[in-house]
Amino acid sequence: MPRLFTAIEVPDEVGDALSTYRGGLSGARWIDVENYHITLRFLGDIDEETAHEAAYQLGTVRRAPFDVVIEGLDAFGGERPRALIARVAPSPAIMELQAEHERLIRRTGLPxxxxxxxxxxxxxxxxxxxxxxxxxxxxxxxxxxxxxxxAERFVIYSSRDSVGGGPYLVEAAYPLR
Structure with a gap:
């Protein structure tokens, strides 16, 4: 079973703007622009029954579309940097959506x-x-x-085990309305 996670897709024009920051950093493995996203909840390698239950639970989400603002560049890892990121403003809308994903995914029995x-x-x-x-x-x-x-929708992505992640495939999409 592929790895699953929920996310907000990054539109092409925003991905293109973020891609201008590629290069100039030794030790970086750059993510392909078409794989840019904002992970909401990682589900992992789960069985088909749990995947179906997660998809059903996520279908109960009723939230309005909201604005996503990129605040700047940063890195995760401190003294041992492991990722270069574009920070997203932690608006109430995105934080509440993620918290709801956490609650719903835990209902499926995942930790x-x-x-x-x-x-x-x-x-x-x-x-x-x-x-x-x-x-x-x-x-x-x-x-x-x-x-x-x-953000007009969120998705369930699947990924295959690979270096640097991707390619990611949309397995299910849920409109924000």
């Missing part, structure tokens, strides 16, 4: 997510990138000012 939700778009996975190199990269680039889009 609670261990990590605190930090909305972001992963731009690159970092391997052997120096903290200094990452800090210099971030200092020179600042971030994408005024980059935003309207």
């Amino acid at each position: 609670a997510e261990k990590r605190k939700f930090t909305p972001h778009v992963t731009l690159a996975r970092l391997r052997d990138a120096s903290p200094r190199g990452v800090a210099e990269y971030l200092g020179l680039r600042g971030g994408p000012p005024g980059l935003a889009f309207r």
Whole structure:
């Protein structure tokens, strides 16, 4: 069974703008632009019955579309940077949607997510990138000012085990209404 996760898709024009930050960082494995997304809840490698139950539960979500704002560039990992990201403003709408996904997915019997939700778009996975190199990269680039889009739906993505993630396939889509 492929790995499953719920996410908000990043529109092409926003992905294109974020792709201009590719390059110039040693140790970065850049994510393909078509795979940019904001993960809401990781489900993992689950059996078909649990996947169907998760899809059913997520179908009960009733939320209005909302604006997603990219705040800037950052990195996860501190002294051992592991990912270069575009930070997403933690608006009440995205935080509440993610919390609802967490509750619904736990109803299927899956364990609670261990990590605190930090909305972001992963731009690159970092391997052997120096903290200094990452800090210099971030200092020179600042971030994408005024980059935003309207989230009109969320999806369940599947992914195959691969280096750097992707390709991701939409298994189910749920409109925000």
